[in-house]
Amino acid sequence: MADSLDPGELLSAIKAVFEIESVETYFEVRSVEIAGNDVQVLFEWAKPGVLYGIRIEIPDTTDHPSWQDWRPQTLEEWATYAVKWKMIEELETGLLGRTSRSFDGRVTWLELPD
Amino acid sequence: MSMHFRAKNKLRRFAAFALTAALISGATLAVSPATAMNEADLAPAGTETFSVIGNLPVSADGTVLVQDLTKVGVTSTQVQSIQRGTLEPVDEQMAAAAAWEPFDRLTSWKDSIGLTVPIRYGTASWGYRHIVDKHNMTTNVSRTVTKYPRTRVEQSSSSHVYIAPVYLLNCSPIMCTILDQRDVRAVTNPTIQNDGHRRGIITTYCIGETYCNSWVKNSVNAN
Numbered sequence: 001m002a003d004s005l006d007p008g009e010l011l012s013a014i015k016a017v018f019e020i021e022s023v024e025t026y027f028e029v030r031s032v033e034i035a036g037n038d039v040q041v042l043f044e045w046a047k048p049g050v051l052y053g054i055r056i057e058i059p060d061t062t063d064h065p066s067w068q069d070w071r072p073q074t075l076e077e078w079a080t081y082a083v084k085w086k087m088i089e090e091l092e093t094g095l096l097g098r099t100s101r102s103f104d105g106r107v108t109w110l111e112l113p114d
Numbered sequence: 115m116s117m118h119f120r121a122k123n124k125l126r127r128f129a130a131f132a133l134t135a136a137l138i139s140g141a142t143l144a145v146s147p148a149t150a151m152n153e154a155d156l157a158p159a160g161t162e163t164f165s166v167i168g169n170l171p172v173s174a175d176g177t178v179l180v181q182d183l184t185k186v187g188v189t190s191t192q193v194q195s196i197q198r199g200t201l202e203p204v205d206e207q208m209a210a211a212a213a214w215e216p217f218d219r220l221t222s223w224k225d226s227i228g229l230t231v232p233i234r235y236g237t238a239s240w241g242y243r244h245i246v247d248k249h250n251m252t253t254n255v256s257r258t259v260t261k262y263p264r265t266r267v268e269q270s271s272s273s274h275v276y277i278a279p280v281y282l283l284n285c286s287p288i289m290c291t292i293l294d295q296r297d298v299r300a301v302t303n304p305t306i307q308n309d310g311h312r313r314g315i316i317t318t319y320c321i322g323e324t325y326c327n328s329w330v331k332n333s334v335n336a337n
Contacts, residue, residue: 020269069239071216073305077272081240081316085273085301089317092299093249093324114238 002063005075007034010058013079014039023088034058039083042107045091052096053107056083086112160286162201165333167255167280167298168262178283178290186262187335197287201334216241219311221253225260225276231302232314233257240316249319250326251298254336256318259300262335268304272313276300277321280330296330297321 011034018029018041030042030051038055045052059067059078072078090099090112099111168186170178183193195201214220214235220242222232233253234241245251260266263276282294298320303313320326 017270022269022275069237073307074272076270077303077305080270080273081303085316086239089301089319092321093319094322098324 002061004061005059005064005067007058007060009075010079011039013075014041014083017076017079017084022084023092025092027088027091041083041087043087045096051107053109054087054112055109056086056112160199161284162196162199163282163284163293164196164201165280165282165329166335167258167330167333168278168335169264170279170281172292176292178281178285178292180285180288180290183290183335187258192334196285199287214242217307217309219309219314222311222314223257223261225274225302226263226266229274229304230312231257231260232311234314236315242315245315245318249317249324250328250331251318252331252336255298255331255333256300256315258333258336259298259318260302263300264297272303272305273316274302274304276302280320280333282329294329296323296326298326298330 011032015032018032026044026046026048028044028048030044031040032042033040035055037057037060039058040053040055042051042053044050057066059065061067066082067078070078070082072081095110095112099113101111102109166183166186166188170186171182172178180193180196183196184190192201216235216237218235219232220235222230225231233256236243238244238247242253245253245256259278260276263278265275265277267275269275277297277299280296280298281290281292283290284293285291298318300318301316303316305313307313320330
């Protein structure tokens with residue numbers, strides 16, 4: 001039977017893993033918030049002053065595809081891989097050059113591949 | 115090995131290198147066998163072109179000593195082949211054929227400090243399936259990057275991060291010139307799973323490109 005997952009606890013875990021410096025490239029996370037079913041991460045990458053945004057659906061139960069895909073043992077593990085390293089890996093392998101983007105006047109929103 | 119077979123191998127290696135060089139430089143001309151034959155005739159005699167993964171000592175003028183290749187797992191037999199100009203090309207790995215489950219362990223090895231690193235079959239997001247399908251990597255690239263990294267950082271209880279350079283070299287019997295270079299990152303999860311083993315390789319990729327050039331996975335010390 002699936003266990004429910006607390007979005008507040010997931011948010012705390014995501015914020016905590018982003019506090020660990022991980023890459024040599026300029027990467028500054030500006031905010032991490034829950035928006036509907038998603039976590040919304042605003043950040044600067046490679047060039048200071050340009051604000052990018054990414055939305056990732058957060059799991060509500062342990063049956064959610066994102067939880068099942070990773071089958072983590074802790075919230076920290078899910079946050080590390082389903083959010084943080086998914087973002088970094090895509091960015092380091094050229095996401096900015098290949099994804100669709102939309103600008104809302106402040107943030108350039110990027111689409112993450114499934 | 116017959117001279118004919120050796121010459122054919124040499125030509126095949128040079129054609130692969132010429133094609134790689136053309137792709138790197140953005141050239142749009144195809145390398146036909148005839149072109150490769152002409153280029154091969156002009157190639158410096160007694161040199162070998164191949165790639166190698168790991169943190170090699172590189173001199174200020176961008177050269178590497180052939181004898182130093184053993185520091186990143188190139189065998190002394192391979193070094194002798196390089197010096198004789200008879201290095202065999204590395205064949206690409208075949209994908210796993212069996213029907214695997216995500217947490218099935220395919221193999222494991224010791225990293226640069228002796229920590230066991232398994233690779234599991236995984237999913238499209240992590241493990242063997244991910245590195246092969248998305249990044250054109252192999253188990254042996256993951257193994258060599260984690261064994262001979264330039265940096266190894268334990269970022270948290272569930273993530274260890276490695277970076278290793280990969281060099282495309284042209285070597286005379288004594289000295290190698292670097293023709294191209296990539297940095298490859300590997301991320302592992304060292305937490306122990308229900309089966310008593312670590313989670314292992316999450317990802318391995320070339321920094322700067324999604325589908326890594328094949329000369330990376332064909333490195334002589336990744337087989």
